[in-house]
Amino acid sequence: MPLPPPLIQFLASVHPYDTLSSADLEALADLCEAKSYAVGETVFALGDKVTDLIIINEGEIEITDEVDVQLSILGPRNSFGERALLRGELASRTATVTAQATLILMPAATLFALIEKQPAVSKFFDRRRPAGRQKKDLTTLSVGQLMTHDPVTCTPDTTIRDAAAMMHEAQISSICITDVEGFKGIVTVRDMTGRVVARGADISGPVSEVMTTECLTLGPKALVTDVLHLMVERGIGHIPVVEGTDILGIVTQTDLTRAQAMSSADLVRRVARSKDAGTMARATAEIPQLLVQLVDTGNRHEVITRLITDIADTATRRLLTLAEAQLGSAPVPYLWLACGSQGRQEQAGVSDQDNCLILSDAVTDADLPYFEALAKYVCDGLDACGYFHCPGEMMASNPRWRQPLKVWRGYFEGWIKKPNPEAQMLASVMFDLRPIGGDESLWAKLHEDTLKAASANSIFTAHMIANALKHQPPLGLLRGLATIRSGEHRNHLDLKHNGVVPVVDLGRIYTLQGQLHPANTRARIEAAIMAGFLSRSGGADLLDAYDLIATTRLEHQASQIKAGEKPGNHLDPSSLSDFERSHLRDAFVVVKTMQSAVGSGKGALG
Incomplete structure (x- = not known):
C-alpha cells in the first residue's frame, strides 16, 4: 500500500530523497510500500533475490555475512539491499530484525528510475559502487x-x-x-x-x-x-x-x-643527493605541495601516503650515510627501523618520527658511543626536515630503543608474557616496525618468532584487542556523527584518532591473530581476506570504509594547505555536504561494527 503522510514526511528527511521536489516525492511514495516486521524475522537471507531497496523507518536490523559474523547494526534512516540491486547479484549477506521494525520498501525499478533521472540520487548511489576516483592529468x-x-x-x-x-x-x-x-x-x-x-x-x-x-x-x-x-x-x-x-x-x-616538475621521484632524487640536513630540508619542505598535487590529480590515498613515506625513507637512509661519512664505518652491523605511520607507509601531511636501532649482539660497551652519535645525527636531521622529534621519545636517540638484538628479543617476550598497559602500548607501536637501512637479517627471525609467540598467547591477544578498542569512531546516539564537545577543536571530528586509527588498530589485530607479515594497514586487511581469516564481505566493507575515511582526511589536509594553513586532522562536519556526511557516518558504522565483532571474538574466521 502507498505510504501514509507521516512516512512521506519521514522519507523527505532522508538523504538523498530530501533533494526531491514535493511532486516527485509524492510520486515516489505512491510506488513504495510500508511493512512491519517482528523481532527475529528475516528480511532477506544469503542467496535470496533482492527486489527492493529497504529504508528503516523504525526499529533495528542486523546485517551478517556468509559465516554469520555481524557486519553492521542499522537503525532509522539507514538503508540496505542496494549492494545486490546495483550489482545485479543475489544477496551476499543476511538481514534480520533485532528490534520491531517498520521498513519502507522501494522497488528496484523505482530506484533505477531515480538514479537515471535525479542527479543527487545518482551521485549518492554511484559513491556506493567500488569504482575508484578517476585520475586527472x-x-x-x-x-x-x-x-x-x-x-x-x-x-x-x-x-x-x-x-x-x-x-x-x-x-x-x-x-x-x-x-x-x-x-x-x-x-x-x-x-x-x-x-x-x-x-x-x-x-x-x-x-x-x-x-x-x-x-x-x-x-x-x-x-x-x-x-x-x-x-x-x-x-x-x-x-x-x-x-x-x-x-x-x-x-x-x-x-x-x-x-609539472614536482613529483615524489624528483623529491626522492633531491633528498638522496643532499649534502647535509639543511639541503635536504629544502626538498622536504615541498612535501605539502606534493600532497596537494597528488590529491588534486585523483591518486588513491594509499598511493599518496606510500609516495610521501618513500621520501622519509630516503631521508633516513641518506642521513645514515652522511652519519657514517662523518663518524666512520659502524663497528658492528645494525638495523634502523621505523614504526608509527612511517613504518606502515602511511605518512600524510603532518608527522613526527618514530624509530629505533637494533644492534648486533657482537656490540661492546666501547661501541655504544658510536651508535649514540649516529642516532642523534639521524634523529636531529629528520627533525630539521620536518619529521619532528617524537614527544614520547620513541626514537633511536633514546637508549631504550637502541639496543642489541638479544635485548629486543627480551622486550617482545616480556610484553607478550606480561601485557600490562605500558606493554600493550609499546607492542602496538613496535608491531608496526619496518626495516629502513642496515642489516635486515637482524629483524627477520625476530619478527617471525614474535608473531608466532603473540598469536599463540590468547591472554596477550585479548589485552591487545582491548587496547585497540580504546579508539572509537565518532558516533553518538542513533549512530549519528559525534563531534568533540569542548576545547580548541570543539564541534570537530578527529579524523586521525577516531577515524584512521581505529582501522589501523583492527589491521594490527588481524596481523597478530593470523601471523601476517604486512605492516601497511590496507595490505593487512587484504592479507587477512586472502588468508581466509577475515570474511570477504566484512573485509570488503572495512576496506571501503577505510578508503573513504582516509581519503576524506587527505582531502581535508590538502584544502588546509591550499588555504595557507598547517595541515591537521580535525574536520568540521558542517563543511561537508549531506551526501559526504551520510557516507562518512556509514563508514564509521562499519568500523564500529568490526570493532564489536573483534571484541566479541567473531571478527575473524576460525
Whole structure:
C-alpha cells in the first residue's frame, strides 16, 4: 500500500530523497510500500533475490555475512539491499530484525528510475559502487587548484619605489594593483625593467603609471590548459585569477614549472643527493605541495601516503650515510627501523618520527658511543626536515630503543608474557616496525618468532584487542556523527584518532591473530581476506570504509594547505555536504561494527 503522510514526511528527511521536489516525492511514495516486521524475522537471507531497496523507518536490523559474523547494526534512516540491486547479484549477506521494525520498501525499478533521472540520487548511489576516483592529468586541473592564493597587492597611488620594495621583500616577480573598486592591473619585474629602469621613470611617481591595465585574466574555473596556451601564445608569464572585480590569486610560469616538475621521484632524487640536513630540508619542505598535487590529480590515498613515506625513507637512509661519512664505518652491523605511520607507509601531511636501532649482539660497551652519535645525527636531521622529534621519545636517540638484538628479543617476550598497559602500548607501536637501512637479517627471525609467540598467547591477544578498542569512531546516539564537545577543536571530528586509527588498530589485530607479515594497514586487511581469516564481505566493507575515511582526511589536509594553513586532522562536519556526511557516518558504522565483532571474538574466521 502507498505510504501514509507521516512516512512521506519521514522519507523527505532522508538523504538523498530530501533533494526531491514535493511532486516527485509524492510520486515516489505512491510506488513504495510500508511493512512491519517482528523481532527475529528475516528480511532477506544469503542467496535470496533482492527486489527492493529497504529504508528503516523504525526499529533495528542486523546485517551478517556468509559465516554469520555481524557486519553492521542499522537503525532509522539507514538503508540496505542496494549492494545486490546495483550489482545485479543475489544477496551476499543476511538481514534480520533485532528490534520491531517498520521498513519502507522501494522497488528496484523505482530506484533505477531515480538514479537515471535525479542527479543527487545518482551521485549518492554511484559513491556506493567500488569504482575508484578517476585520475586527472595536471593540465585538466582548474586554475583555482593551482594558483597562488592572496597575491601581494598595492593601491594605484603606491609609489613605484614602494611597489618594487614590496616585490623584493616578498621575493615575487609581480604585484597586483587594486582599489575599492577591485582589480585594476599588474606590474611585473619586466615592467620595472622596461618601463622604469630603461626609460628613467621617476620612482617616486605612482605605480599606476607603469602598470598593465588591459592584462589577460582568467576565472578560477578555467583549466590549467588555458593558462599554458595563453602564456605560450601571448608570451606572458603572469595571469591574474579574477572573479568579477575581485582578485583571487595569480598563476605564474614558476607555478606551472614547479607543478609539472614536482613529483615524489624528483623529491626522492633531491633528498638522496643532499649534502647535509639543511639541503635536504629544502626538498622536504615541498612535501605539502606534493600532497596537494597528488590529491588534486585523483591518486588513491594509499598511493599518496606510500609516495610521501618513500621520501622519509630516503631521508633516513641518506642521513645514515652522511652519519657514517662523518663518524666512520659502524663497528658492528645494525638495523634502523621505523614504526608509527612511517613504518606502515602511511605518512600524510603532518608527522613526527618514530624509530629505533637494533644492534648486533657482537656490540661492546666501547661501541655504544658510536651508535649514540649516529642516532642523534639521524634523529636531529629528520627533525630539521620536518619529521619532528617524537614527544614520547620513541626514537633511536633514546637508549631504550637502541639496543642489541638479544635485548629486543627480551622486550617482545616480556610484553607478550606480561601485557600490562605500558606493554600493550609499546607492542602496538613496535608491531608496526619496518626495516629502513642496515642489516635486515637482524629483524627477520625476530619478527617471525614474535608473531608466532603473540598469536599463540590468547591472554596477550585479548589485552591487545582491548587496547585497540580504546579508539572509537565518532558516533553518538542513533549512530549519528559525534563531534568533540569542548576545547580548541570543539564541534570537530578527529579524523586521525577516531577515524584512521581505529582501522589501523583492527589491521594490527588481524596481523597478530593470523601471523601476517604486512605492516601497511590496507595490505593487512587484504592479507587477512586472502588468508581466509577475515570474511570477504566484512573485509570488503572495512576496506571501503577505510578508503573513504582516509581519503576524506587527505582531502581535508590538502584544502588546509591550499588555504595557507598547517595541515591537521580535525574536520568540521558542517563543511561537508549531506551526501559526504551520510557516507562518512556509514563508514564509521562499519568500523564500529568490526570493532564489536573483534571484541566479541567473531571478527575473524576460525
